[in-house]
Amino acid sequence: MSALALAACAAPDGSDAIDISDSDSSLVWASWPSYIDEDLSGSSATLKAFKKETGIEVEYKAVVKDNVGFYLTMKDQLSLGQPTGADIICVSDWMAARLIRFGYAQKFDSANMPNKANLTKTLSSPEFDPKREYSLPWQSGFIGLAWNAEEYPKGLVSVEQLWNDDLKGKVVVLAEMRHTMGMLLLANGVDISDGNWGIDEFKKASAVLETHLASKHILGVYGSDYLDKLKSGEALAGFARAGDVAVLNAQAGYEKFKFLLPGSRGTFFTDSLVIPAGAQHKANAEKLMNFYYDPAIATEVVEWIHCVSPVDGTLEYAIENFPKLASNQFTFPNATAMSRASTFRTLSTTDDQSFNAEFRRITGKG
Template identity: 45%
Template structure:
């Protein structure tokens, strides 16, 4: 295997860009009455609507040029793939050598809605986006499916589909995985710095929001589904069936904690440095970030609440009018080979969606293979839930309520 940074000795720099960029900026949402924006750290995302049609339009598929053009154009999030000593991507190099297909790999997917704003005008006009596949978070996949902007996958071109982890095979927003396959997955839980909590563990949202010893030293995520999802689960609400009234009740809990001075702020993944330094005692945090932070600060604690916690995936999709659909499916199939996905998992430290990866890493990299945040047990997975997909109207309403707390 080419030389690369040890995944358990990675500095803050790798954690500085999150695959779960956070929702920011009420103004655009409130003014336009549109859907949530999922903004990257330090910038305001572009709010964009998803339309209100109740039925998905039929995607317009262009002529597939895969047989004549050995190329595939792939957009992904930054730092979300294996990187070699020379800054190359060994898994991509191996794919090209194996298939003769050149991969034009772009790390231009910094934010779900920002990216959507770039490709939506082309998709609406029935034009090629210049991309054959990209990686979108669950809720964005739901939007793309609803609008008819993605194509059904031809599973005949993806025999390694059989390696998909069973727990990810039948999600609510894409039953049977007709349109999407996960690239990486992760959990949302609670991180804490024992030096700032007086050695106390923080194990529940109730404690995070009401323990007065943490007052003014708590941060929550600006990603609605993660922060509100944890509160809903604490209240015994299932994320796959949450109602408007239940969502509103969870918002009231967060608002009360904010009014009491418990919460010092809402963040994207810029929570990492304050958590490590102790300026933040405890916060809502993503697994991949915490695995990386622990490399520099092993004392940091992380809890996946007993009552449940949100799980997310970032997913391969193929856009309407893709010019090299078959090549994109060959690429997806390639990464669903456990030996290939093991290269990626070993580097990015998120949860592999491909069965068999752990067996490979047990022999090759036991430290990664035995990390419960990267390879969770069946018991842990049973407590994880995916926030159900929302209609355009629900998403607008839910985000207005959440943003009233974040910015109010």
Template identity: 35%
Template sequence: MAHHQPESLSPPQLAAIRRSLTSGRAALTRRSLLRAGGAGALAAGGLGTLSACGIPPATRADSGPSDDHSDEEKRLTFSNWTEYMDVSDDGKHRPTLEEFQRRTGITVKYTEDINDNVEFFGKVKPQLAAGKGIDRDLICVTDWMAGRMIRLGWMQKLDPANLPHAYANLSAPFRSPDWDPGRAHSYTWTGIPAVIAYNKKATGGRKVTSISQLLEDPKLKGRVGMLTEMRDTVGLTLLDMGKRPEHCTADDYDAAIARIQKAVDKGHIRRFTGNDYTNDLDKGDLAACVAWAGDLMQLQADNPAIDFAIPDAGYMISTDNLLVPAGARHRKNAERLIDYYYEPKVAAQLAAWINYVCPVDGVREELAKIDKSLAENPLILPDEETAAKAHAFRSLSSKEETAFEDKFATLIGA
């Protein structure tokens, strides 16, 4: 992974180049793999894997301090997604992770073995359902999966005494999701905004700022993309219709599906995509689409024609989250690592590399020391106006999840 980088490039440009070189700016990036928990899983019959029906709760759920061996065993195992940790320019080091180890004496076995939520769930389900450990002290999964694992009793409650920075610095919008009230079991790793992106060359210089334009503007017909992630695509459509995804009813959902279906039937939508929309948007084959903010940071570094809009109606945000599985041997060590990443200086280093929303208050000044443009970017540090437009899709029961995802799969042809 050692690549020579010109010294004149900024940190976000370096980050973009590293990701492009190491993972390819195409379908097999972390974002597409993460979102494989959506329609791709449905197409493969994966929704049954997600259903809580017939899965017993862990017999050692929320295992307490008596099971913890952190004091005598200075180590922990952390499972994360690929390209989700800062890396040195030569690709040989993980600076923030190595600093944690130097500071604490705790050895971290860091593995990038989470490829998608559904796959990971299937991998760990047998052990956790049987009340056994999974040889991991810390995992990172997306909010809807985190909520399911918590409901099943598979994640430990965290000790606030070991999380002073996290408790103090977690940004207000992330403090109490409905799937983990008060953050009893989890802390946010990063926020993932879904907004509108467009290629100014492909639109003739026109801005695209709303879902109404995406679905109805005749000049965009056949050149529109929407995501295979149900919560983002339907959530944005609900917002455009004046509905709040936090409180949507089944009738609201059906109305949003019908609206998107109308655009499909008219040939307005070119296709529903995972992360592979990036190539089509870059080339102009897609004039406009629903997109994930972290991808746009990377795209804009390469193509000045790429721009984005945060709709006046609001945008969707999801989160990836750190949790300690039931049966983990080193909960306290894992909590110390979580807390470390809520120190503003450390959080700034991570945010400068991964380019998603940073959930840590007090990070702006530290991020500006690295790159002022990052500190001013609302896709990394939302200002008050931007933050007020963020919406999260409400948690769904198992029955609702099956019904909603089935309808969405029919819509997108999965």
């Protein structure tokens, strides 16, 4: 049984956690690298504004490299309802669903979060948290193909082209099973958002991954550190998040890397904020979420990280203040852009365990 397939019996729900927010104006935020308006010195203008407005000091820790690896660092504390070292965490929706199901997430006090009303309707009622009482979306985004336009100017238009001979040993894929396998399944003609497929289709796609890992055509399977491989030139192409590519180009000062959704489509994901069981600064964390659900603040973050904001009003703010950003279809996608991406379907416990076991067997990840 995988480490994620834990029994939910007698799991804490955070209701017994002691909140010391009234006496301690601080919190720790565990999230992904390059997922906030953070400059090269590590300073965030919005976090400074939050402290000025509320007096709350935030320690932002970019320690989430992949969902499973991060979960394993805190699963023991979560199972006991003890502090994990973070008061608010950012994980993908499927992991948020697990935490909620196991009783590892604290229920929000909506009175501290009036700006929650700005949550876009399309993300307001997921199956795993219908009233968004335990999770709140941070950002969404696209997974597609990326390449170094300087070193590989011929570019890519399909997943199959990743296996070109001139890219041998220069391809990266992602440690998130749904990201990598979603792209490979789509390339095989599988509608990943539809429920009419299972382990047979999964294994057919995973065989492609296994073949190219065994031949060392794929450089490796990475969490967020895949960006380091692209930046260094050790990798020239692979699967990537659109927002990450935008950040790489901003750091380079020009459009060094290209990103597109192949003809077989890309994937669309959402990452959400959760207050873990045992967290002792719950009210402070709720104030933080409320702050970032102000459309002006949310747009400032998007202007840095180029993801898709879940906050209504950001497009209008961007049109007025960041017109170039407002026209970016990977940041403010229209219906045409969204039609080119698919969301990985919700998995049953059986499929989840079998898919992850197969992915782990091949990659050693998860």
